[in-house]
Amino acid sequence: MADETMDYKSELEETQRALREITLMMEQSQGELSKLTQRNTAITSHLQQIQKQGGALDEITMAYDSALDAQQRLFVMRGQLEKLQNDKSHLEKYKVILERFAHDGGSREGAGQASTSVRDQMTGIEMIVNAQEAERQRLSRQMHDGPAQALSNFILQTEIAMRLLDVDPSQAKEELASLKASAMGTFQKVRNFIFELRPMMLDDLGLVPTLKKYAEAFKEQSGMEVNVTVSGTERRLEPYLEVMIFRAVQELLGNAARHSQASMVKVHLDLGAEFLRITVDDNGRGFDPETLKDSNNLGLKLIRERSEMLGGKFEIDSAIGSGAKISFTVQAKI
Numbered sequence: 001m002a003d004e005t006m007d008y009k010s011e012l013e014e015t016q017r018a019l020r021e022i023t024l025m026m027e028q029s030q031g032e033l034s035k036l037t038q039r040n041t042a043i044t045s046h047l048q049q050i051q052k053q054g055g056a057l058d059e060i061t062m063a064y065d066s067a068l069d070a071q072q073r074l075f076v077m078r079g080q081l082e083k084l085q086n087d088k089s090h091l092e093k094y095k096v097i098l099e100r101f102a103h104d105g106g107s108r109e110g111a112g113q114a115s116t117s118v119r120d121q122m123t124g125i126e127m128i129v130n131a132q133e134a135e136r137q138r139l140s141r142q143m144h145d146g147p148a149q150a151l152s153n154f155i156l157q158t159e160i161a162m163r164l165l166d167v168d169p170s171q172a173k174e175e176l177a178s179l180k181a182s183a184m185g186t187f188q189k190v191r192n193f194i195f196e197l198r199p200m201m202l203d204d205l206g207l208v209p210t211l212k213k214y215a216e217a218f219k220e221q222s223g224m225e226v227n228v229t230v231s232g233t234e235r236r237l238e239p240y241l242e243v244m245i246f247r248a249v250q251e252l253l254g255n256a257a258r259h260s261q262a263s264m265v266k267v268h269l270d271l272g273a274e275f276l277r278i279t280v281d282d283n284g285r286g287f288d289p290e291t292l293k294d295s296n297n298l299g300l301k302l303i304r305e306r307s308e309m310l311g312g313k314f315e316i317d318s319a320i321g322s323g324a325k326i327s328f329t330v331q332a333k334i
Helices: 002-053 057-104 108-164 169-197 200-204 207-222 239-260 289-294 298-309
Strands: 225-232 264-271 275-282 314-318 324-331
Touching (some): 207 225, 207 239, 239 264, 239 275
Antiparallel strands (some): 275 324
């Protein structure tokens, strides 16, 4: 028992040390973020000045590339700071758990259960952090390869059109039409990114309207038929439940599009009084559920973890060549 208490105290000391380090890193990152923000403002101002003065195309291109690079660095630094803040929050929660176990002690059996509880919670924390980081990396790549590259081309197309106005007005008109089409496409991509990050509808209208809207957008992007049905009493849920369910359905639809080769996905929400049940059923190629034990699919593991933490369970019904039906439940009120 004494050894186990010492283990908790040792782990507590290590956690406190990690918290001090991460606090220092956050202070340094906030200082760097402030410098990058000032640099981004200065570069943007310089670019606008060059444009007003009618600088050469090469000079404008170089200035715009510098502005784009500064914005990308700012985006990455903000993501790093957000990750540090999340890590600090998880460590602080872990510290509270360790303090309780280290101070309360208890029977040997209770200590064993506590140790298992700590390990289970740390596994959940690790999965959440890894999943968040993977999502940030994915969005960062999409922003860089999509809107960021498109914006870099806009300035060049604008300069070409401006120079053609006096030489070949008809060609200038074609360039402007092309620029407008590109801008509209990029604007839609940015809206999609914003919707994926945090759909405002979720806060304003709730889970059901947001999922139906997301299904329509997902259908347009993926080409898959997506049907959303609802049973039970349609109502607003606790915010954390709405976010958890939306993110889970988002992950499952993404998996169906990326891996299953499905042409149709059915999403069903059963809004019961005590339990909420969500089912995502696709007609794709299916898979062997046993392979998930050794896979790196953090998304499914995270859905299982969160479902169980919220008093529910997670189920997979699939076989190779027979599609996949994934469902999970959570308590309607915790």
